[in-house]
Structure formats: structure tokens, C-alpha cells
Amino acid sequence: MTRSVSENVVAPMARGTEQRDTYLKGLIQTVKGGVPADLALPELRSRAEALLKEQTFPHTRQEDWRFTDLSPMLDIAFACADGPQGDTTDIEARRLPETAGAQVVVVNGQVSPELSQLGGLPQGAIVGSLRDLQNHPIWSEKLVQRLGQASGHHDVFTALNTVGFQDAVVVWLPPSGVMETPLQILYGAEAADTPVLAQPRCLVVAETSSALTLIEDYWGHASTAYFTNAVTEIWLEANAQITHSRLQREGSGTFHMAKTVVTQARDSQYIGTAVDFGARLSRHNWEIYQTGEQTTTKLYGLGAITASQRADTHSLVALSHPYGTVDQVHKAIVDDKAHSVFNGRMVVAQAAQETNASQLNRNLLLSDKARIDTKPQLEIVADNVKCAHGATVSQLQADEIFYLQSRGISAPQAQRLLIYAFAMEMLETIPVATLRSRLTKILAQWTGA
């Protein structure tokens, strides 16, 4: 049984254009004030600032933000967060045994060389901080050609990040460089007594035929106001392969805005899994741009939210070359008064013949007050392609629960089993065993198992 669900939308408080313009200007000034003197990057940052001048702070009358109301942010004046404060208990608990020697720690948007543990990289590969690498005779020039150059850089939060990021993680694999150890990037949010913002930034370049397993883990505990504005740019050159797990488990007071932009050259393969458990409000723009033929793209998303959480995933797969394969599955579990949004856009241009794409969005509603908005958005110009899509919204089925009960399993246990089964399909796509089992435990706690 499926049904579409809608509920009366609470009209956003009347906010004038002027107030939003002023708020965005204030954010720009704040993040500019936090730019370290040794990371001026004047060309890149001034271009981003110019792009922001033409925009306002997003509001629900814009199609892209229809279901995600950011107006609560307008009441909060965020200041730039400080770097690491010293308590590393949380960080230690999150290191994975599989990533030993390949861990980068970022706290409040600033890379911490002390907390990072790096060794055993393939020859010619670098993993490090932009502040260290920007003056390097070879790297400085290479970096300029990539950093901030991916499509979609004009988006308001992406541009804001570019104007003010305080450091960036740089990962660069040389041709045929295979990183055997998965790379784990830990992004910690350390809240302060007053509202703060942090802008983590990451640049990954995988040159021809290189391979990498990448884990990005955003976490925090703060129930007080915190604003994460993260951008990760990933470049796959010809025949490169990246498996990417992105976890968002931020604190209940956090606004998490994020962009993951992946540019795929011919014959490359990108497999991504994005998990959203945390934050008060999260928005993940996950964008894939194909620049060559026969690319493989797999996108797996899982959101599990409750209370008054909001989780919004906007994905875009833009295909402009033939023989591309796309497999996308996005699942959301929504309890209590939470609200989940999925907008899955696929653009198949005239030149992208023989594309084989599928998109499936499945949603599980656990409460009468929970809300789901889902929109597949397929724009297909090419005429010789396969593009399947589907979206379902359902509740736990009473008959399934009764079947389990009739085998001795109590109703609450049966519900947990069904929710767990729904979600596990996505967690199973994560290639690192310890991470998979930790997330499975979080999920089990979440479902109360």
C-alpha cells in the first residue's frame, strides 16, 4: 500500500527580501572576517563573493527550497567558530581500525595536523591541508585549477563556503595511485556558548586509473545553535574509482548545509553512500557531472529522522556523454513530526545516448505527523536511453506485523525488525566493516532494538 502524503504547510513567517539580503550580507562579512591571512586566495574568493552579490538568502518561494524553510536561521547571528579546543575523546572514539594511518581530523572547519594520522600513502599521493600545500612549488598551481572550479559553484552556500573557508583537506592521487587503506576524514563540530558557524572544505582529485575509498564523517553533539556549511569537490579522471561514504550525525541544534560535487571523466566509477541521522535541519546537494563516456555512478542514500528534524537531499546527475550507467536508491524513515525531502533530478542530454539509469525513492512513515515530500525530476532529451524511476511512501504494514506476531515476535519487536530491514539495505553498501557495524548499532538504538 502506498499513498502520497501531505499536510498543511505552516506558512513561513513573513520575511522581507530586505531582511534576507541583510542576513546574507552579514554572513559574508562574518566568514570574510575569519579568513586566515595566509589563505587569502583573492581571485577565487572575490569571484565567489561577486556571485553572492546577485543572490539572497534562500526562501520557500524558490523552487529549490520549496519544502525546506530556512527562516529560523534568520533569527540567529552566527560567529566564526574557533579551532580544536583540546578534548579529543570523541575523535578517538570515531577512528576506525581499518583507516589507521589514513585519518584526517578537521575541527570546526580547521584541519588539525596534530590529530591527523597519516602515513603509508601511495607514492606521489598527497593528503593534507591546503594551508600547508598552497605555497608548494608544484601543488599550488595544480590546486588552483581544481579548487572551486566544479559546476554548481555559484550556489549560495557553496559560494559562501568559498568566500570564507578557513582551510581545506586536499587529497590527490597520482595516475594509477591506489590507496589500499580507506581514507577517513573526521569533521567534528565543537559548539560554543554562542551560535557559531564552521565551513569544512575538501578537495579530492583522483587522477587516471587511481582508486580510493573515502569516508567523510560529520558529527557533533551540540543542542545549541551551530551552522555547518560544508563543501566537498571530487574529481575523477579517466578510469578512476572512488567509493565514498558520507555520514552526517550532527547535534540536534545544527543547521547542516552541504554540497558534494562529483565530476566524472570517461570510464570512471563513483559509488557513494550518504547517511543522514543528525542535525536539526540538513540539506545535502549531491551533484554528479559527467564529462566523458561510459561512467558508472551509484548513489545510495539513507535518512532516519525523528522529533522535529528536517532532512533534505537534492541530487543531480547530469549526463552529457554516451554509455553512462546510473543506479540510485534513496530511503528515508521519518518518525514523530520530522520532515524528509527528496528531489532526484537526472538530466540526460541529447549526446548521452545508451544511458542506463534507474532511480528509486522509498519512504517509511512512522507517525501521522511525519511528512515526506518526494520529487523525481527526469529531464531526458536523448532518445535511445533506459531511465526507470519510482517513488513510494508507506507505513509499516499491519499484516506484516501480525505475521511476525503470529510467530511469537512482539509487536514492538516486529516493528523494529521491519524498520531495520528497510534501512539495512543502504548500510550494506558501506565497504568498511567496522563503520558498517557501528552504524548498524546506531540504527538499532534508533529503532529501539
Place this chain on the structure above:
Amino acid sequence: MVRNLHATVDGTEILKGLNLEVKAGEIHAIMGLNGSGKSTFSKVLAGHPDYEVTTGDIQFQGKDLLELEPHERATAGIFLAFQYPLEIPGVSNRDFLRVAYNAHRKGQGEDEIDVFDFDDLIEEKLDVVKMDASFLDRSVNEGFSGGEKKRNEILQMALLEPILAILDETDSGLDIDALKTVAGGVNQLANPDNAVVLITHYQRLLNYIQPDYVHVMADGRIITTGDKSLAHDLEARGYEWIMDEHRAEVTA
């Protein structure tokens, strides 16, 4: 022991004064036309929430069954083989069976058994229904054929060893081989300490399982009870004559 059972679904009365007593060691068959209330009776026994019992009571081993939640009835020893077993995507058959088995152990105050001991146990039970071990690693009933689903029901029964097993049209639509497998499973399970209620449309199943009693249901009641020969009569003559006799009785 079922006394004067009345039950409704969505306000419509389906069971209208059903009486039945099943003792340990017995096999009962309940036959009847579509809409006679056979399946409703099985669901009421298992505690399906859509069915409301308005009058009557059900005693099971000295307990008031209607006071128990569905999962409590199951762990107390009642097993319903579903007419249409449900598919549970994402839950492996193995996990499902282990969770169910351990729920029963817990219900009987025993410790849960671990994964390895369970695997040994289930391998043994697979033989009863002639199922391949690969079934265990597929999602519960997902993509199973009709016969596979019914055999999976019997596998669950063999594992959970109920005191009272109710088979709701388990034989409908089965080919002869599957029917023999299902019947073989039931015959292996049947012993002097438990009982089986077969709800069926067709006499054919009774060629493979010998019932002690055959009941005929019509209009929410058991209208007549006989031995195995009653089933043969029904097969040969249909239901009309027995309904006529019953109506005559009521009128008289």
C-alpha cells in the same frame, strides 16, 4: 475448547456461535464453502487485530486465549500456517526463524540459543520440508513460488513445534509433490501431545493426512461433524445436500 464464538470484522458478523473442542493427539479438518467463516476462525484463534470477538470464549490449556496478545498465543503454542504467507523484504529467512525460535524459548523461560546452535537445528528441520539451505539466506517469502511459501510455513511449524497447529488452506493450489511434502511435515509433527486443525476446501489433502474428525462450517457455525467418510461424501455430492439437511433441522 471454543464456546459460542461470535466475531465481527468491520462491524459485520462472520462467526455466529461456533463450538469446537480439540483434544491432544487429535487431527480435525474443517471444511466449508467460501465465506463460511473458516479463515476468519483461524485468524480469530491467532488474534488478528481486524477481528473482534463479541461473544463467546476460547480456552487453550486452561488459559483464556482471548486475553493474550498474538505473540503470546504463539509462544503459548498456537501456530497458524497462513493461507497467504507474507513477504518480508530485507529480513532473511534465517534471521526471521531464529528470532521467532528464540521468542518461543524466552516465552517458555528458556535461554536463547546462539547463531551456531540455531544453524545446526535449522539444517535438521529443512529435511522435513525438503528445502534447500539457500532458502535461509533469501528474504522471508520474497520471490518464493506459492509452493515454496507453503513449505516455508511448514518449516516454521516444524521449528516452533506448536501444541495446536492451524493450517489455513495450506493445500490450496499446491501441486501433488508439494502437497505430499506439506502432508509429510504435518504427519511427522503430529504426536499424542499436540493437535492439528486443517482448514481446507478440498478432500484431497485428507488422502495424505488422516483426520479424526471432519467438521462442516456454514454461515459462521459448525453445522455437522463426522469422521473421514464425511469428507468423501462432500467430495462426491457437494455441499448442497448437507446444507439442505441442516436447514431442515433448523426448521424442524
